[in-house]
Amino acid sequence: MRLRLFFLILILFTGCRSNSEYTIISGGFRFSADLKLSPAEKRADSVLNARRKELLTRKGDNWSLFRSFTSTKAELQKEDLYAIFKKMPKGGLVHVHATAAGDVDWLISFALSMPECFVYWSEENASYTPGQLAFFPDGNIPPGWLPIQELAHSDPDLKTKLFRLYTLGPEDENLPDLWIEFEKIFKRVGAFIYYKPVFISYFKNSLESLASEGIQFVELRTSLGKILNEDGTTTTDEAVIELYKSVVTVVRASHPFFDLRIIANAGRGGTLEAVGDQVQRINRFKLQYPEMIVGFDLVGEEAKGYSNGYFSPALLNSQAPLFLHGGESISASNHNIGDAVNLNAPRIGHGINLFFFPDLEKTLIANKTLLELCPISNQELQYVPDFRLHPALGYLQRGVQATLGSDDPAFFQSLGLTDDYFVAYLSWNLDLRSIKKLVLNSITYGGQSYPAQQVHLDLFNKRWEEFIQCVNMQ
Numbered sequence: 001m002r003l004r005l006f007f008l009i010l011i012l013f014t015g016c017r018s019n020s021e022y023t024i025i026s027g028g029f030r031f032s033a034d035l036k037l038s039p040a041e042k043r044a045d046s047v048l049n050a051r052r053k054e055l056l057t058r059k060g061d062n063w064s065l066f067r068s069f070t071s072t073k074a075e076l077q078k079e080d081l082y083a084i085f086k087k088m089p090k091g092g093l094v095h096v097h098a099t100a101a102g103d104v105d106w107l108i109s110f111a112l113s114m115p116e117c118f119v120y121w122s123e124e125n126a127s128y129t130p131g132q133l134a135f136f137p138d139g140n141i142p143p144g145w146l147p148i149q150e151l152a153h154s155d156p157d158l159k160t161k162l163f164r165l166y167t168l169g170p171e172d173e174n175l176p177d178l179w180i181e182f183e184k185i186f187k188r189v190g191a192f193i194y195y196k197p198v199f200i201s202y203f204k205n206s207l208e209s210l211a212s213e214g215i216q217f218v219e220l221r222t223s224l225g226k227i228l229n230e231d232g233t234t235t236t237d238e239a240v241i242e243l244y245k246s247v248v249t250v251v252r253a254s255h256p257f258f259d260l261r262i263i264a265n266a267g268r269g270g271t272l273e274a275v276g277d278q279v280q281r282i283n284r285f286k287l288q289y290p291e292m293i294v295g296f297d298l299v300g301e302e303a304k305g306y307s308n309g310y311f312s313p314a315l316l317n318s319q320a321p322l323f324l325h326g327g328e329s330i331s332a333s334n335h336n337i338g339d340a341v342n343l344n345a346p347r348i349g350h351g352i353n354l355f356f357f358p359d360l361e362k363t364l365i366a367n368k369t370l371l372e373l374c375p376i377s378n379q380e381l382q383y384v385p386d387f388r389l390h391p392a393l394g395y396l397q398r399g400v401q402a403t404l405g406s407d408d409p410a411f412f413q414s415l416g417l418t419d420d421y422f423v424a425y426l427s428w429n430l431d432l433r434s435i436k437k438l439v440l441n442s443i444t445y446g447g448q449s450y451p452a453q454q455v456h457l458d459l460f461n462k463r464w465e466e467f468i469q470c471v472n473m474q
């Protein structure tokens with residue numbers, strides 16, 4: 001009898017304990033705990049959750065999506081649940097790089113339509129890499145360059161070959177250094193995009209496509225480099241910003257509330273002096289265009305470039321807030337997140353390796369520092385082998401604030417933000433409250449001033465209500 005009573009107490013005790021642990025862990029997306037869902041939102045949460053359960057049961061635990069977005073994306077994008085996420089209002093896209101923000105298929109077709117466009121189609125050398133695009137208004141064509149239309153005439157597979165050269169895919173998975181290939185893509189398409197007639201069409205197409213995915217504003221990371229004119233001259237510094245502004249005016253004809261902001265950047269492979277010069281240049285822009293220039297950042301592979309701390313003397317002079325890449329790494333010796341915190345950065349790009357530094361995580365939570373998470377980028381660049389193993393899930397559970405970005409979607413065969421939200425929803429067991437918080441954070445942590453921020457919040461709330469109604473009619 002005594003023994004039976006002992007076991008009864010033991011069962012009750014352990015049962016209670018496991019229940020309370022379950023509550024803490026499973027319901028514990030602390031970063032979104034302050035949001036209260038309406039009854040309609042709770043119904044929508046159940047609708048989406050049931051659909052996710054059906055999809056994941058049908059695909060099984062070994063679904064290739066978790067380990068390879070590029071080989072599964074076509075199948076993924078046919079799902080009804082994906083179509084719902086495509087319609088979801090997404091607030092701001094606050095982590096995306098200009099050269100990789102568009103659509104590679106569009107880029108190839110546009111290049112093929114231009115008789116003056118040349119492609120390098122010879123052996124790799126220090127200056128050029130196969131598939132590199134350029135224009136030569138002065139008529140001096142270096143060896144190895146061909147008019148792209150001439151090459152297309154003799155090679156019917158050119159489009160497919162170029163697509164492989166301008167994107168990462170399964171064929172690149174076993175490369176010894178993926179970043180070398182990744183950076184070659186920037187080299188291949190950079191001079192093409194920054195040719196004035198292409199620049200205008202490319203950004204018009206890219207921004208319209210983002211706006212039609214429910215993105216209200218974009219904070220574009222760019223060095224604001226000069227643009228080549230058709231007569232061979234280059235634009236002045238101010239003309240580059242004016243060009244961006246003129247593109248936004250065109251986009252607003254079909255998306256009246258759309259906004260574009262710039263996070264100017266410098267390369268972390270450069271010298272302290274070069275970064276200092278770029279900070280001063282951007283400070284001048286910030287004075288001239290205070291609403292347009294919203295941040296400053298360092299870009300490039302963290303493992304090979306200098307740390308955020310190394311550039312502190314230059315970065316401390318920035319008049320724009322520091323939205324620094326940090327922790328795009330799985331190395332315990334990478335301290336870029338800590339450096340960014342020391343530099344009072346309100347937002348940090350990626351933050352993958354935060355799991356090595358629990359005290360730093362507490363600081364991020366206390367300071368309400370935002371992580372710009374980029375799940376597809378992290379998988380494609382092989383920092384995270386499986387979306388379900390992404391450490392961000394733990395960060396969100398413990399209360400680190402975050403939003404989602406797409407980083408370099410064109411090069412990852414992705415478009416916009418739907419793909420990132422969808423894989424995060426499927427892989428991290430997020431509830432609708434957390435999805436909404438990720439989106440809201442993109443607005444409340446955005447670089448725009450208060451009145452503009454309120455306009456975007458009001459617009460988002462209206463669109464969100466319509467979205468919830470739409471989900472509940474499914």
Ligand SMILES: [Zn+2]
Pocket residue numbers: 095097325349407
């Ligand atoms: Zn980035």
